[in-house]
Amino acid sequence: MTNKSTNIKDVAHLAQVSTATVSRYLHGELKRMAPTTAKKVAAAIEQLNYVPNAAARQLITNRSKTVAIVVVNVADSFSTEIFKGACSVLEPAGYTTAMLDTNSEQQKENQLINAVGLSTYDGLILQPLSSDVAQIKSEIRRSMPIVTLDRHLDYSPWPQIISNNFEASQEAAKYFQKHGYTRAIVLSSQIDVASTRQERFQGIKSVYQQVELIEINETHYNHQQVYCQLEKLLTASSEKTVIFSLKERWLIEFLPALIGSGILAAKNIQISGFADTTLVPAIWPSAKMIIQNPYKMGALAGQTLLKLLNNKQDIQPITTIPTTFK
Amino acid sequence: MTNKSTNIKDVAHLAQVSTATVSRYLHGELKRMAPTTAKKVAAAIEQLNYVPNAAARQLITNRSKTVAIVVVNVADSFSTEIFKGACSVLEPAGYTTAMLDTNSEQQKENQLINAVGLSTYDGLILQPLSSDVAQIKSEIRRSMPIVTLDRHLDYSPWPQIISNNFEASQEAAKYFQKHGYTRAIVLSSQIDVASTRQERFQGIKSVYQQVELIEINETHYNHQQVYCQLEKLLTASSEKTVIFSLKERWLIEFLPALIGSGILAAKNIQISGFADTTLVPAIWPSAKMIIQNPYKMGALAGQTLLKLLNNKQDIQPITTIPTTFK
Known part of the structure; x- marks a missing residue:
């Protein structure tokens, strides 16, 4: 058990250094003192069985690191x-x-x-x-x-670090339009609560005037219901269609069932969206994803x-x- | 900017309460004081433009929460x-x-x-x-x-909270043996560094005397090389085989390619292992997984x-x- 009455001043006194030096030692800043000084401090800590009190130390250094x-x-x-x-x-x-x-x-x-x-x-x-x-x-x-x-x-x-959400989804949408995909279905969590989703959605809408949107409430949704909604949209038309997910999670969740149903293979459907991993192309190799960093x-x-x-x-x-x- | 010279004592003095009461107020323990007291403390904090110093507060309460x-x-x-x-x-x-x-x-x-x-x-x-x-x-x-x-x-x-790793993999191995799977291939990260993996491996070995093991070094491995090794093992024999992954990650990484190659569908292969998500059955519905909690x-x-x-x-x-x- 710790000797509660021992403090940094006792260590400094025994080692014949300043409390600032002991503090530097405790923070591992050994380059800022002579090796003999470090040894003296270590010996004093050992002898006194001193355990640094983080709160006390931070009052001295004003840094918690x-x-x-x-x-x-x-x-x-x-x-x-x-x-x-x-x-x-x-x-x-x-x-x-x-x-x-x-x-x-x-x-x-x-x-x-x-x-x-x-x-x-x-x-x-x-x-x-x-x-x-x-x-x-x-x-x-x-x-x-x-x-x-x-x-x-x-x-x-x-200061802030952001992705080019608008430009990235605009670029992707342009690519699919150029390749004859005349119809866009967007899968997304609630759009109005996050600026990133708004920017991504606007990027797609700047290319596709008509977008069919499936908005999913992240905390309260019925998997089967969302899947049926998606399946219904896909079977409603034979147009070349791109499914664009503003969040990778929804593709990981619904893609396996879509593949299993045979719809993707039978129809002219392309898969795209934002992704943080390589899971989607692993499940469906022809998917073209926007990868953030x-x-x-x-x-x-x-x-x-x-x-x-x-x-x-x-x-x-x-x-x-x-x-x-x- | 903060007035550096203001401390908790000044607040207590102005509000005519103890520093302990101010501390309770700062921790949100409002039920432990009269509403009028809370108001007085709030007013004093406001008037003095006091910002609590976390380190100083912790010296008083000896708790950081x-x-x-x-x-x-x-x-x-x-x-x-x-x-x-x-x-x-x-x-x-x-x-x-x-x-x-x-x-x-x-x-x-x-x-x-x-x-x-x-x-x-x-x-x-x-x-x-x-x-x-x-x-x-x-x-x-x-x-x-x-x-x-x-x-x-x-x-x-x-105190420690653990999973029943040995029993769980033993039970799974017994199930597959009973259903005629005479051959077991185990996918794992380096086994000797983690007690959980050792227990899981021992659970399988308590049922299957012969286990073919592919051990993957998590930080240094070649995806293609591991995949080839796995494919070679699978095509080497026509025995009923269970692939048992001690870690979900390896199934998520190699299963899509195995499915794509057609080996799984053509052969008598069962997929199993430890899992934390429902991804594996989503990709390959007949997989039988051990789910931890x-x-x-x-x-x-x-x-x-x-x-x-x-x-x-x-x-x-x-x-x-x-x-x-x-």
Whole structure:
């Protein structure tokens, strides 16, 4: 058990160094002291059986060396790739990165942002649910370096990293129109709640005046009902048709049954949409997908946050990471 | 910007309450004070433009109300389901839960456990990579409530939640043997590094004396090479064969190509293995999978951690969550 009365001053006194030196030692900044100094500090910690009190240490250094990454859904590979990308930059810089999950719930996003503000994190990378800058600001009760990504925020005070959602789906739609696909069916989660979906939908509508839309409520939907709706649309016409999913999940969920039913093979149907993995072409090789690069977005968000943490000036307000179509 | 000189004492003084009351207010424990008291504290915070210093607050309360969940890989749905299960219990109890990712690297696990110990988390739920209790202990520099799950630890001082890996794969193997499948091919990541894989493999070997094993190095493998190896094994014999994957990922990765090649349909091959999602039967409906319940494991780990945090006594050292086979 820890000797509760031992503190960083006792260690500094015994080692005959400053408390700042002990703090540097505890943070692993060994390059900033002579090897003999490090040895003296280690010996003093050992002798006193000293266990650093994180809260006390942070009062001294005013740095926790931890960063929070608040994502929309840890079950989506898009979110976990953002996290892995950010880790790839922040960890070599000495930061521990923690992922927090809003589970696509606005109320939970508010709570988590508030909790991050009240906690000891040095910075925040946020994949926001809504586009309401005022709401986010009101939850953060202190000044703190923040970078947002994925969903675009208007008039944001924080740097943001986004995909070219509109251009990417416009380009894809143009490709299919050029190849004789006269009809477009769009599969999507509720469009009006996310700026990314709005941009993607607008990109398609800028090419196809008429779009048949199946909008799925993510938390309350009946699989069989959605499938029947899709099947009915597909069998209603013999036109060349592209099914365009604004979210990979819906293709992964409905494609196997469509393949099983034989409709896809029998008809002139092309599969497309946004994807974060290679699952769709693995199931249906002729699918042509728009691939985002969430890992790169996360890495760039990490780099930008590091600049903010180190008070660097050359920070772009908005950086767009292009998608690929293949 | 924050007025740095304002602290919790100033707020307490102005509101004419104790600092403990201000602390309770900041933690949202409004039921523990009169509404008029809460109003006075809110007014004082407003007037002083006070922003709580998390580190200072934690020195007073000795609680951060945050829990760390260290998982093997945030890209695996098994890990994220554990996290979601734990959140479902810890969040209603007022804790913020953060997920940290060891990315299947032992060195990173050591670093993260060390960082959690040095940080202000109140407790830790750990999905360990290795089974080395001494190593984990040496990284944690303070006494802290800990629960482990998924991989079994021998002689562990911490409560653990595990699956019945041996029994589940033994039961599945018996089923296939009974139905005339005389040959078993096992797909797995490196077996010797994870106790779960060893248990699963032993369960199959307790039924099939001869097992043909394809072991895949998760970080360095050639997709085409592994696929060829698998195809060669399958075409080498006309025996009734079960392909048993100790990890869902390998079926998701190789099943589409196997289906595409026509081997599965032409031959007497059954697909089985451990799964966390319903993807495999969606791609190949006759597959019979062993389904674990990581969400339930996470929820139970959360409940157990809450008991530890609240100094409750009735804690089981090992709890086994059964799998289902269907």
